[in-house]
Amino acid sequence: MRQSTILRVVSYLIISILPLAARAGSFVLNEQSVSGLGLSFAGGAAQAEDASTLFFNPAGIVRLEQGELQLGLHAIVPSAEFTNQGSRYNLPGTPFDGLPVTGNNGGDGGVMHVIGNLYLTQPVFRNPKYGDLSVGVGLTTPFGLETDYDPAWVGRYASLRTKLTTIDIQPTVAYRLFDRLSFGAGLDVQYASARLTQAIDFGLAAQSPLAQFYGALPAILAARGVPAAAIPGVIAATRQAYTNAGFVPGGLDGVSEVTGDDWSVGFTLGALFEYRKGDDENSCLQDGRIGFSYRSAMDHTLTGDAAFRRVPLITAAGAPVQFPTPTAFQDIFFNQGASAALDLPDIFHFSIYQRFERQFAIMGDITWTRWSRLQNVPIVFENAGTPTTVLNINYQDALRYAVGFEWYACKNLTLRTGFAYDETPIRSPEFRTPRIPDNNRYFVSGGLRWSPKSWMDIDVGYAHLFVAEPRSNFTDSQGHALIGTYDAQVDIVSASVTLRWGGPRHVTESYAKDSKEAVTFRK
Numbered sequence: 141m142r143q144s145t146i147l148r149v150v151s152y153l154i155i156s157i158l159p160l161a162a163r164a165g166s167f168v169l170n171e172q173s174v175s176g177l178g179l180s181f182a183g184g185a186a187q188a189e190d191a192s193t194l195f196f197n198p199a200g201i202v203r204l205e206q207g208e209l210q211l212g213l214h215a216i217v218p219s220a221e222f223t224n225q226g227s228r229y230n231l232p233g234t235p236f237d238g239l240p241v242t243g244n245n246g247g248d249g250g251v252m253h254v255i256g257n258l259y260l261t262q263p264v265f266r267n268p269k270y271g272d273l274s275v276g277v278g279l280t281t282p283f284g285l286e287t288d289y290d291p292a293w294v295g296r297y298a299s300l301r302t303k304l305t306t307i308d309i310q311p312t313v314a315y316r317l318f319d320r321l322s323f324g325a326g327l328d329v330q331y332a333s334a335r336l337t338q339a340i341d342f343g344l345a346a347q348s349p350l351a352q353f354y355g356a357l358p359a360i361l362a363a364r365g366v367p368a369a370a371i372p373g374v375i376a377a378t379r380q381a382y383t384n385a386g387f388v389p390g391g392l393d394g395v396s397e398v399t400g401d402d403w404s405v406g407f408t409l410g411a412l413f414e415y416r417k418g419d420d421e422n423s424c425l426q427d428g429r430i431g432f433s434y435r436s437a438m439d440h441t442l443t444g445d446a447a448f449r450r451v452p453l454i455t456a457a458g459a460p461v462q463f464p465t466p467t468a469f470q471d472i473f474f475n476q477g478a479s480a481a482l483d484l485p486d487i488f489h490f491s492i493y494q495r496f497e498r499q500f501a502i503m504g505d506i507t508w509t510r511w512s513r514l515q516n517v518p519i520v521f522e523n524a525g526t527p528t529t530v531l532n533i534n535y536q537d538a539l540r541y542a543v544g545f546e547w548y549a550c551k552n553l554t555l556r557t558g559f560a561y562d563e564t565p566i567r568s569p570e571f572r573t574p575r576i577p578d579n580n581r582y583f584v585s586g587g588l589r590w591s592p593k594s595w596m597d598i599d600v601g602y603a604h605l606f607v608a609e610p611r612s613n614f615t616d617s618q619g620h621a622l623i624g625t626y627d628a629q630v631d632i633v634s635a636s637v638t639l640r641w642g643g644p645r646h647v648t649e650s651y652a653k654d655s656k657e658a659v660t661f662r663k
Contacts, residue, residue, distance in 0.1 A: 166535070166565050166578050167285035167304060168487070168509060171214040172196070172257050174636035177601035178587020179544030180558030183503025185431035185491035188412060190597065190638050191259035194278045194312050196489065197410035197433040198324030202274045202314040205642075207262040212599075212636030214257075218250030220287065220577050220628045222612070227294045229344075229389060230621040236344070236389050241620050246293030249574065250630075251286040263642065272316040278326075280308045282435075283484060287575060294624075295574045296339035296393070298616040302575040303335040306484075310408065320417065326408040332440045332482065333401035336519070336531075336575075341618050342452050342469060343391035349454065350382060353463050360461065374460045381459035386452075394451050394469075398478050398519055398529075400444030406436040416494075426495040437486035437513055446478035446521055477522035485510045499549075503558075505542040511535035511565035529617065533573070535565035542583070554589040556601070569613040577626045579610040587634075597638040605630035 170181050173192035187193065188200030191208040227241040261276035283306040291300060307330065314324035354375060361371045386392040416428035451473045455466040465471075488508045495501040517531040542560035549555050560583035566572050572579075587601030607628040615621045 166511065166538075166576055167283050168485075169255070169281055169284050171216065171255060171632060171634065172212075172280050172282070174212045174214070174587065174599040174601050174634040175556070175589060177214070177603055177632060177634045178556030178558060178585055178599070179503060179546070180542045180560035180583040180585045180603065182505040182542035182544030182558050182560065183431075183491045183493045184505060185410065185433045185489045186412065186429050186493040187491070187503060188429070188431070188493075190599075191261045191276065191278075192257065192636075194259050194261060194276045194310065194326070195257070195280055195282075195408075197412060197431045197491070198276075198310075198312040198326045198408055199314050199316075199322040199410040199412040199433075200431065201261045201276045201312060201324065202263075202272050202316040202322045203412070204261055204274065205263060205266075206640040207642045208259070208638055208640050210257070210259045210636055210638040212257040212634060213254055214632060214634040215252070215254050217252045217631045217633075218628070219630070220249040220626050222246050222249065222289075222293070222295065222574070222577070222626050223624050224294050225624040227623045228621050229619055230615045231619040234347075236347070236619075239389060241294050241297075241622075242390050243292055243294030243296060244290055245624075246289035246295060246574075249287040249289050249577070250628075251288050253286070255281050255284070257281075257636075271318075272322075274314045276312045276314075278308070278310040278312065280310065282306055282308050282330075283332075285576060287577070289574065291339075295620075295622040297341050297618055297620045298614060298622055299336075299338050299574040300395070301335065301337040305331075305333045307331045312408075314410075320414045322412040322414075324408075324410040324412075328406040328408055328436070328438070330404050330406065330438055330440075331401065332404070332438075332442060332484075333399070334442050334480065334482070335397065335399045337395065337397045340394040340396055340448075340473070341390060341392075341620070342394050343387055344389040344618060345469070346382075346387045346392070346454055347389070349468060350387060350463065354379060357461060378456075378459045378461050381456040382463075384458075385456035387454070387456070392450075392452050394473065395449045396446065396473070396529075397449075398444070398446045398480070400442030400478065400480055402440040402442045402482075404438050404440050406438045408433065408435045410434070424496050426498055427501075428494045429492075431489075431491045431493075433489045435487040435489070437510070438484040440482040440484065441479055442482055443479045444477070445475065446519075446526075447475050448473040472523070472525050472527075474523070476526065478519055480517055480519045482517055483513045485513050499547060501546040501548075503542075503544040503546075505540070505544075505560075507540040507542075509538050509540070509565070512537050514565075531573070531575075532571070534567055534571050536567050538563040538565040552591045556585075556587040556589075558585045559583060560585075569611040571614065572610055572612045573614050574612065574622060577610045577612065577628060579608045579626075579628065581608065581630075582606045585632075595640045597640075599634075599636045599638070601632075601634045603630075603632045605632070 193200030
């Protein structure tokens with residue numbers, strides 16, 4: 141079996157257990173940690189309290205004194221309902237400019253999914269002289285989106301179904317020196333697949349060639365010996381026959397579907413500085429640390445197939461004169477190979493964690509995503525005569541801010557809550573495509589950890605995302621202006637189990653004074 145075949149089979153198996161998620165921060169997926177969800181992912185690069193730190197800051201795994209296996213599942217329930225407010229043809233200088241685009245509101249474009257994360261970490265050695273070394277591997281879905289609308293909706297020419305899946309395999313190593321400074325690095329082996337479906341307004345596309353055809357009819361009819369007085373009537377009958385056949389804007393819809401996939405490689409770097417360690421009885425502050433991580437940009441060239449359905453012949457029953465090249469559309473829009481360039485952003489992540497009064501901790505977070513790398517996605521077809529489709533995205537860089545709070549309530553229970561503000565990279569309603577009807581959003585979340593055994597943790601979390609009303613004034617490549625608003629929100633419910641093995645956790649002498657605190661809080 142060829143290597144490419146093996147990779148494809150493996151990728152399909154992975155996709156079967158890690159389905160696509162809803163969008164978050166455009167289509168960045170923050171849902172990589174259940175413990176992080178309860179905090180609205182505040183402190184992700186500094187918290188480092190379980191194996192999921194591997195994704196947010198690889199340096200954090202060196203703080204885990206035992207081997208850990210974590211499996212998390214996230215049920216993501218998005219909603220995006222469009223209300224049409226005057227969608228029309230935006231074709232200045234043509235007789236169709238300002239005509240309304242027909243269609244319904246599309247139903248709920250959000251698609252519910254369950255995604256998973258898998259992490260495995262293992263300390264290699266702890267040595268006062270040579271430092272501490274840990275290794276790990278993670279399986280995550282860092283980017284993804286899916287929207288799916290009714291086939292007859294008003295925005296069908298811009299989008300019917302959009303699906304992007306990425307799967308990241310991240311082997312990681314981390315090293316701590318001087319007892320307070322840790323560094324980590326991970327290799328990101330990423331698989332990406334995409335599916336883009338939209339309607340094609342062949343009734344509109346036929347207007348230009350038909351106009352040329354009607355303009356040539358007087359000469360054609362005269363050459364055939366048709367009396368001059370009869371020519372206008374023949375032209376009118378021909379026009380009416382093509383109108384009755386659906387050759388008017390919105391009268392004949394076809395469908396295009398482009399699919400493709402690709403593998404690419406990037407990296408993740410992280411650093412963690414523990415500026416406070418242990419328990420000072422004379423201070424209200426205990427453990428404190430700051431973390432920084434960088435996830436590299438990733439460039440994909442998705443290669444696959446383009447399929448065209450319901451491509452009409454330019455012909456009309458009963459027309460006195462038939463269009464001379466009825467297969468004009470079918471000669472261009474036929475099933476063939478296609479490719480698309482997708483430039484995913486790099487991400488900078490800064491976090492702080494501070495424990496106080498021994499039973500509480502507060503976390504802060506700033507994340508910068510360099511979305512400006514993603515300006516457009518050109519879809520190039522194998523046949524040179526098939527016009528290239530360009531998805532104009534025109535993103536700008538975006539920031540995310542988050543704060544979180546933990547209460548180590550008792551020996552086996554930790555409670556969490558968090559809040560975040562997430563900027564959208566969409567510049568204005570003119571660039572808000574229905575494929576990603578995103579806007580600024582607010583996270584409100586809560587969660588808990590229950591430790592029924594010394595070697596087991598069970599985490600659960602819930603978050604609600606309030607999305608500021610997304611307004612659309614988007615015009616697609618054929619000139620259909622989608623004008624209206626979306627009612628959007630997202631609910632997320634998550635759960636994970638963490639299993640630990642190996643020797644006991646190292647504790648400082650001051651922690652050992654109170655064995656209950658040392659075992660309970662494990663910070």
